[in-house]
Amino acid sequence: MRMSADSDPAAAAGAIARGLRESGGVDVLVIGPRAVNQTVKAIAVARGYVASNGVDAYFVPSFSTIRVAETSEERTAIRFSVRTRHGAFTGTVPGESGESA
Amino acid sequence: MRMSADSDPAAAAGAIARGLRESGGVDVLVIGPRAVNQTVKAIAVARGYVASNGVDAYFVPSFSTIRVAETSEERTAIRFSVRTRHGAFTGTVPGESGESA
Numbered sequence: 001m002r003m004s005a006d007s008d009p010a011a012a013a014g015a016i017a018r019g020l021r022e023s024g025g026v027d028v029l030v031i032g033p034r035a036v037n038q039t040v041k042a043i044a045v046a047r048g049y050v051a052s053n054g055v056d057a058y059f060v061p062s063f064s065t066i067r068v069a070e071t072s073e074e075r076t077a078i079r080f081s082v083r084t085r086h087g088a089f090t091g092t093v094p095g096e097s098g099e100s101a
Numbered sequence: 102m103r104m105s106a107d108s109d110p111a112a113a114a115g116a117i118a119r120g121l122r123e124s125g126g127v128d129v130l131v132i133g134p135r136a137v138n139q140t141v142k143a144i145a146v147a148r149g150y151v152a153s154n155g156v157d158a159y160f161v162p163s164f165s166t167i168r169v170a171e172t173s174e175e176r177t178a179i180r181f182s183v184r185t186r187h188g189a190f191t192g193t194v195p196g197e198s199g200e201s202a
Contacts, residue, residue, distance in 0.1 A: 011192065031102050033134050033135050033138035034135075036134075036137060036138040037133075037134035037137040037138060038177055039139065040137050040162050041162075041179070042164040043162055044150050044163055044164055044179065046160070047161070047163070057161075058159045058161045058184075059161075059162075060143055060148065060158075060159045060160070061141050061142075061144055061145040061148070061160075062148070063145055066127065078141055078142070078145070083159075100171065
């Protein structure tokens with residue numbers, strides 16, 4: 001998934017938590033200081049979501065080159081590889097339909 | 102340690118790598134989007150430093166309230182807990198005296 005500076009951190013946190021549950025890991029690609037900041041906050045919130053399932057999430061940052069679709073320009077992005085110590089797991093996370101967060 | 106928006110990421114990366122080697126973990130406290138961005142970059146670089154010692158570093162973000170010394174004002178900071186899967190380790194990291202990075 002990609003985050004922008006305008007992404008809603010709460011919605012992004014839900015998407016990260018669901019990705020962790022379903023596949024045990026999510027990669028988030030971001031460009032720019034504000035988007036990096038939003039992503040770190042979203043991961044901190046997502047950690048709280050999955051902690052209620054007894055899941056311990058962490059992440060690993062790395063640099064990545066991506067090509068911007070609109071301009072074909074190459075940019076250096078930060079890749080956040082979000083993982084758990086447990087792999088995929090069962091349980092609900094906030095933001096899913098039919099569930100009140 | 103604390104990072105500000107003006108901290109040098111390369112110097113910070115060296116400090117993080119040394120902290121990982123000496124004690125197996127470092128906590129970095131930051132306030133503000135630009136400082137968060139600098140810290141994420143510094144951690145990505147520090148990961149490369151310690152990877153040459155076979156050490157796999159990761160980190161965990163959380164929110165933290167800190168009191169700013171100058172004004173006694175309370176601010177919400179991001180705490181980056183940087184850890185390795187191995188605890189402390191031996192080896193040199195770039196930025197130490199007598200060693201060329």
